[in-house]
Amino acid sequence: MSITEILFWGLSALALFSAIMVVASKSPVHSILYLIVVFFAISGHYVLLNAQFLAIVNIIVYAGAIMVLFLFVVMLMNLNAESEPKKHRMMQFAGLISGGCLFLVIISAISDTQHASNMVQMSTGGDGLIKNLGKVLFKDYVLPFEISSVLFLSAMIGAVVIGKKESPPTPKGGDL
Amino acid sequence: MEGLGEARIMEIKWYIGLAVALFCTGIVGVLTRRNSIIIFMCIELMLNAVNLLLVAFSKMHGGASAVVQSNPNVVSDAQIFVFFIMVVAAAEVSVGLAIIVMLYRNTHSVDVNFLNRLKN
Numbered sequence: 001m002s003i004t005e006i007l008f009w010g011l012s013a014l015a016l017f018s019a020i021m022v023v024a025s026k027s028p029v030h031s032i033l034y035l036i037v038v039f040f041a042i043s044g045h046y047v048l049l050n051a052q053f054l055a056i057v058n059i060i061v062y063a064g065a066i067m068v069l070f071l072f073v074v075m076l077m078n079l080n081a082e083s084e085p086k087k088h089r090m091m092q093f094a095g096l097i098s099g100g101c102l103f104l105v106i107i108s109a110i111s112d113t114q115h116a117s118n119m120v121q122m123s124t125g126g127d128g129l130i131k132n133l134g135k136v137l138f139k140d141y142v143l144p145f146e147i148s149s150v151l152f153l154s155a156m157i158g159a160v161v162i163g164k165k166e167s168p169p170t171p172k173g174g175d176l
Numbered sequence: 177m178e179g180l181g182e183a184r185i186m187e188i189k190w191y192i193g194l195a196v197a198l199f200c201t202g203i204v205g206v207l208t209r210r211n212s213i214i215i216f217m218c219i220e221l222m223l224n225a226v227n228l229l230l231v232a233f234s235k236m237h238g239g240a241s242a243v244v245q246s247n248p249n250v251v252s253d254a255q256i257f258v259f260f261i262m263v264v265a266a267a268e269v270s271v272g273l274a275i276i277v278m279l280y281r282n283t284h285s286v287d288v289n290f291l292n293r294l295k296n
Binding site for chain 2: 004005008012015016019020023028031032035038039042045046049050051052053054057058061063065066069070073076077079084085086087091092094095096098099100102103106107109110115116117118119120121122125127128132133136137140141144148151152154155156158159160163165173176
């Protein structure tokens with residue numbers, strides 16, 4: 001077993017374990033911390049695939065910005081394991097069964113294809129490096145890039161409009 | 177990772193398996209939890225599983241296949257695609273969390289069952 005394979009399996013086990021813990025842990029703060037671990041493991045996979053730009057973007061955007069936003073919201077709402085709404089046991093079981101069925105169906109469908117043993121070239125090729133992707137992004141994809149800035153602007157305005165307090169304010173309500 | 181010349185490949189099925197497992201974990205989370213923040217996090221998890229699979233598919237075949245020879249930029253294009261998915265996800269999270277905060281402010285709970293009242 002080479003180092004690449006060991007890293008692949010280690011990161012996969014870490015990602016899967018943390019993903020299961022995201023779903024299974026009682027406290028929302030623990031779920032968020034486990035989700036950060038998942039994102040770091042996925043970033044490790046990107047590095048293994050020589051997609052360094054995406055690995056860095058994944059860490060900065062997801063683990064850095066988005067999860068801090070989640071953590072901030074959870075802290076703001078003062079959620080903990082005691083206030084956690086619980087679903088009926090039967091419904092949890094049904095959800096688990098249906099998710100497992102979907103997993104089995106997709107896996108068995110994939111394993112029937114003849115392309116399942118195509119090889120993924122890891123840690124080769126400079127296509128995922130920042131230099132190359134920057135050139136492509138600012139040459140061929142300038143328009144989508146600029147449009148995404150408009151998207152961010154509208155998302156920001158939308159978040160402010162939605163999060164704004166309505167006319168009769170509650171005496172002790174939190175304000176973003 | 178020097179000196180591993182021939183061993184730097186994995187079969188695509190392992191990546192598919194990992195991504196499908198992560199995706200189904202997200203689906204189980206969406207189906208079994210009632211906390212809207214955790215449901216939202218599970219959606220992010222599913223999004224990331226798909227991103228990982230897209231990157232893995234972009235590196236399939238290396239530089240030898242007909243696809244790569246007809247379009248040399250195919251790997252960059254795939255990764256730019258994933259980049260834009262991340263951009264849209266970031267915008268989506270900000271709006272979604274604003275909606276959850278407003279839900280909490282109106283109902284003092286993050287339970288999605290409170291959204292039942294939208295039926296009437």
